[in-house]
Amino acid sequence: MEEEKQFEPKIAAFVCNWCTYTGADLAGTSRLKYSADIKMIRVPCTGRIDPVFLIKAFEKGADGVLISGCHPNDCHYNTGNFHARRRWILFRQLLDFVGIDSSRVHFSWVSASEGKKFVDVVTEVVNKVKEKGPFTRYAKINKEFVIHE
Amino acid sequence: MSGSNIYKPEMMEITDIVQETSDTKTFRLKFKNESTAKSFSFKAGQFGEYGVFGEGESTFCIASSPTRSEYIECSFKQIGKVTTALTRLRVGDSVGFRGPYGNYFPVEEMKGKNVVFIAGGIGLAPVRCVIWNTLDLRNDFKDVTIIYGARSFNDLVYKRELKEWKERKDIKTVVTVDPGGEVPDWDGEIGFVPAIVEKVAPKAENTVAIVCGPPIMIKFTIPVLQKLGFAEENIITTLENRMKCGLGKCGRCNVGNVYVCKDGPVFTYAQMKELPQEY
Amino acid sequence: MEEKIISLDNLSFFVNDLIKDNHIVIGQDSKEINWKRITGAKDIVVNSKNIPSNISYKEFVFAKTEPIIYYKNKKDEFDIVEPALPRQKLVFLGAKPCDARSIEIMSKVFNWDYKDKFFNERAEGSIVIGVACNYQDKFCFCTSVGLSPVTEKGSDLFLVPLDEKNFALQIVTERGKEFIQPYQKYLSDGNQAKSKEILSKIKNPEKRFETSKVSEWLTNNFEHKIFDNVGDICVGCGQCAFACPVCHCFDIVDEECDYSSGRRMKNWDACQFGLFTLHGSGHNPRETQGKRYRQRIAHKFKYYQDKFDEVLCTGCGRCSRGCPVGIDIAEVVAEINSLA
């Protein structure tokens, strides 16, 4: 009997250049292992993360999204993460309201020195998304986009 | 079946790229499909839709002469999404092409007459097509005069050809740049195109003037030509309107009763005057 | 013209048969928003009294968005794949006279010189079953553009409600005759006198303007404050164009399917959008809303007429009913008429 292929989630991670990305680097140089299901996209600041990024990620088949940046008061640009936080409070609930389960969207503060925390966050996110299973809603409407020959 | 898909482009390959100015390039394109290449023909003044897959299509005139049928050339300025994508392409890359579309310059009727070409900036591209068409059949035409201007020396396109035309004895070529746009060893004229046309004063008798350039240049050049005695029917220009389909369907280029893409882009001044000022 | 009678029950059987025979039957949605594919007799809304839907049925022949080519990236090469375009057997059930002509009118622009296969593959096989119209409000002006609530123009078959339970079915065209042939069993013999009487009782909307007069005025009065006055309040949305049964402008854009393939789409577009004519250089030939509104009026009542001998308007009044700022096209054109 064929064993069912294990679900490998696709998770887009938008991370800030100054903290989380560097934190991920540290995890790497410290030889800490984290899941390859995370696809990292580096942005200058969490304040740069436009909600359309998340929509686009889901459109392109992401099963989950991770957004991570500097701890409050640590932002390289002073207030980027405060503004971002406010936007997420609103945006999460909007996503929920239109039917994109906001528990697929994860947020964290990971500083440049928190390589271990980064690994923990990634592991947790991957596990949670795996638990939720694949995000089929967009996959369903994307079926229309295959080439009909 | 009610015909083929009119929106389907033919694949062309870039065989040469010339950087005309800092933001203008000329592509030389060849059809990938042999039989398409053989059956393809066009007339001076027609245009095509050049597409980059994933970015979209953009409309440019065919800048090469129909007398040289083994390739087509197009020149474009990097402005928007598609032209930026085109700029990034290299020799050997593919471009989608639909065309040729639209009407054309009355080259047959121009035979036996004098021809004056007046162009400004990138507006030389459609004129260049007729210039080469004329020069390749030089004996069919009488006097040929080329007046071309750009904002500055750096904005002049087809510099190599301008030099070639200047050196030719059988045509008169005047190149000008706007005041302040010259370089130290500039040997051409300095001044706006309408003023230079007035200075060169081509004779109007038995002459056709082909004018193309920015709207402002056309606006001021036409009165000069009329003062020189050119009839409205003998002043010919080509209009540029935003287009998407090039087939007279999408409605974008509709000005008055005409679809610029089907009924144009070549219009005489007499025809143009009848149109609403929406180009 | 041959005339038959079809009862309401038989109409349901007829539609069920059509669906079984692979016809795609399109009818007005009961919410009066748009037209939908009918999946069974329960969806049938053939009603001479209902208001025209917010959005016309043109989307079934001229889709609001559809792929015109697919492309696949293979190393340095692109493969172009044409979308499968099965010839559809469309049946528009219950089209009012102001809807019934729409395909005919649009077909002119999609078929002059170059032929648009995407339109034709759907339009050519389509059958329009019209219905006499008993609805009328202040926005209806079909009589002003050469139609009427009782005209069978544009329909292949035309229904006239005789009573609560029965329709007269007029066989208008040869195509209609051929189409109805296999379903004769649902028809009984008709009596033209009755339907004639019913049709004669239907009141025509007031004739508001003379299209030839309007067209002539537009030729001579390109610059006029009437357009600027509308431009003042027009917000530049595409409601009027998208609801219109005959507006046919479109845009072509590329979009991704996946990472190595994509498709080129043909999407509805509207002349009221500021970006419609914007050149790459930043120059916009129609830079104010007033000029864009003039284009709309002139295209409908002059340009299309000059070029294709057809008024690009059916007088359904959708654009006026739905306009968020209450611009009434008939009012504007009637004003032009009074100036001419």
Added chain:
Amino acid sequence: MNELRAKAKELLTNGTVKVVIGYIESTTPDRTKPFIARTAEDAEKLVFNKYCVNNLALYLTRKEFRRTGVVGIVAKGCDVKAIVQLIQENQVNKDDVYIIGMNCNGVVSELGQDFSAETIATKCLNCSVRTPLLYHTLLGTLEDLPKREDKNFVLMQKLDAMSAGERWDFWEDEFERCVKCYACRQACPLCYCERCIADKTVPRWIESSAHTRGNFSWNIIRAFHLAGRCIGCNECERACPAEIPLSLLNRKMGMVAKKEFDFVAGMGLDTPTLVGTYNLNDNEDFIK
């Protein structure tokens, strides 16, 4: 109504303003449409009644009117909320607008309907600004409002009780009808951007095609860009030819703003905009 005409006339003749943005009767008496009065004669045509649904603040950001100096505007309480929000966002200068405030007794939900308890607009049901917050002249008297059930709110509760998947299905059905005519955007007084993100092509974030995928992303982003800014005039929903219940999205965002930040858009000239600012103590219990 005479008061209104007299006031508009006065403003136009004494040169306080060059234009008064108001309403005139449309095709039928039960419809009105926006009108730009430029002369005393024009002012005679102005009306104000229960059919004055449009939010005229929409025209305040138009360059051609702003260029004329101080702009006069006939505004209901809800329109003034939009004006306040525009002032907050520095789109309109407080001193460049002359508000003829109207005490409002409710308007119809759709043009062409009789005014009754059945047809009163949703936005009027729980209106707290029947007398505008900000005005230069106040006209009209308040009467009792008819009452009806807030169906919109009931639907919202129904949606809230659903699972995410069910909600998606609901919106998929609704958005499927969207034709991308952008009437929602164009009718919105707060969608004043010179170049909307939906029109931007480099890169194109929101697909311009009106298929479900493109419609989802447009409608989500539209709602988000109005989060904490929407003043609830529901013009988007009224303008929509596909009758998508857009106000639900905006209302949801408004409720979140109220719950999380105790913020209501367009209610005060002294409160900064919601997303233009932040608080060090904003909730972050969803962030790890």
